[in-house]
Amino acid sequence: MSETTTTSPIGCHGLVFSGNVDEQGIAEAVARTEKAGFDLLEIPLLDPFGFDVAAAKRALAAHDVQVTASLGLPEGADISTGDPEQVQRGEKVLQRVLEVMSDLESRHVCGVLYGMLKKYPAPATDAGRAASQEVLARIGRRATELGITVSLEIVNRYESNMFNTATGALAFLDEIGEDALKAHLDTYHMNIEESDMFLPVLAAAQAGRLGYVHIGESHRGYLGTGTVDFDSFFRALHHVGYDGPITFESFSTAVVDDVLSTSLAIWRNLWKDGDDLAAHANAYIRGALRSNETLEMH
Numbered sequence: 001m002s003e004t005t006t007t008s009p010i011g012c013h014g015l016v017f018s019g020n021v022d023e024q025g026i027a028e029a030v031a032r033t034e035k036a037g038f039d040l041l042e043i044p045l046l047d048p049f050g051f052d053v054a055a056a057k058r059a060l061a062a063h064d065v066q067v068t069a070s071l072g073l074p075e076g077a078d079i080s081t082g083d084p085e086q087v088q089r090g091e092k093v094l095q096r097v098l099e100v101m102s103d104l105e106s107r108h109v110c111g112v113l114y115g116m117l118k119k120y121p122a123p124a125t126d127a128g129r130a131a132s133q134e135v136l137a138r139i140g141r142r143a144t145e146l147g148i149t150v151s152l153e154i155v156n157r158y159e160s161n162m163f164n165t166a167t168g169a170l171a172f173l174d175e176i177g178e179d180a181l182k183a184h185l186d187t188y189h190m191n192i193e194e195s196d197m198f199l200p201v202l203a204a205a206q207a208g209r210l211g212y213v214h215i216g217e218s219h220r221g222y223l224g225t226g227t228v229d230f231d232s233f234f235r236a237l238h239h240v241g242y243d244g245p246i247t248f249e250s251f252s253t254a255v256v257d258d259v260l261s262t263s264l265a266i267w268r269n270l271w272k273d274g275d276d277l278a279a280h281a282n283a284y285i286r287g288a289l290r291s292n293e294t295l296e297m298h
Helices: 023-035 053-061 084-103 126-146 166-176 187-193 199-206 230-240 258-263 274-297
Strands: 004-007 013-017 040-044 066-072 108-112 149-153 181-186 210-216 246-249
Touching: 023 040, 023 053, 023 274, 053 084, 066 084, 084 108, 084 126, 108 210, 126 149, 126 166, 126 181, 149 166, 149 210, 166 181, 166 199, 181 187, 181 199, 187 210, 187 230, 199 210, 199 230, 210 230, 230 274, 246 274
Parallel strands: 013 040, 040 066, 066 108, 108 149, 149 181, 181 210, 210 246
Antiparallel strands: 004 013, 004 246
16 A cells, blocks of 8 residues: 555554545555455544545445544644643544544544644643643543543654653653553654663553554665564564554655655655555564464464
8 A cells, every 4th residue: 555554453454544535545545455454544634624434434334444543733733832722722633533533433543642743842841741631631531431542652752852762651641540541652763762672562561551553664664674673572562462453654755645754754765566565564564473473382
């Protein structure tokens, strides 16, 4: 899938769609997700108010594919600013996301939900941190009512100033205290910020907070061609018995939306054939999971 990244809960593998979110675009993404061997489509729900829920339902109806959503808060709706107007707008965005995904019978929302995905010029303020946590506490309570898990993605220092490691995210979540709020690990970001790929998984799982996983290579390209220690990461997932979503993410300027490419600093083509990319990722992820399952026979 050339407009997607992949998401794969153990037993549920899928793609993160980043193409046109009209009915035709979603229908094509769902079909190609299934063709590549995945059964979960993660939609970047960047405009939850303009998203056509009915069209998405029609697109999903003909396929055995589940759906999740990811996003970062938009400009002017940053709940970590401490600005009351921005905080209010951001909360409305997050509430709408929950309603949309509930309508689609989804059980997962993830991403940088505690602020914007950008390079901040200074550390987070105490007021901004508190405002973000207050909003997320209400979001967590609503998510519990809807049966949705909300996972906060841990990203690198160039994309957030709130926290950049599992330890930081777990402290942030503990201060909120809502059970529906979890940690979202991403191997691309972990490869930049964490000391290794095993202990963060262990820490999040032991805290009961491991809710979502993104699989991404160090250069955002084909899995196994960069520097990420996937052996340790998948071994850790097996060790803790993780059974939630796992998402493969890869981006290339050849196909991904210009705005998204710019925001993620994707300046070069890493691949051109999305179907081949998706099939390779599916085989890589399932192979890693199966390899660790065989450890029980050792």
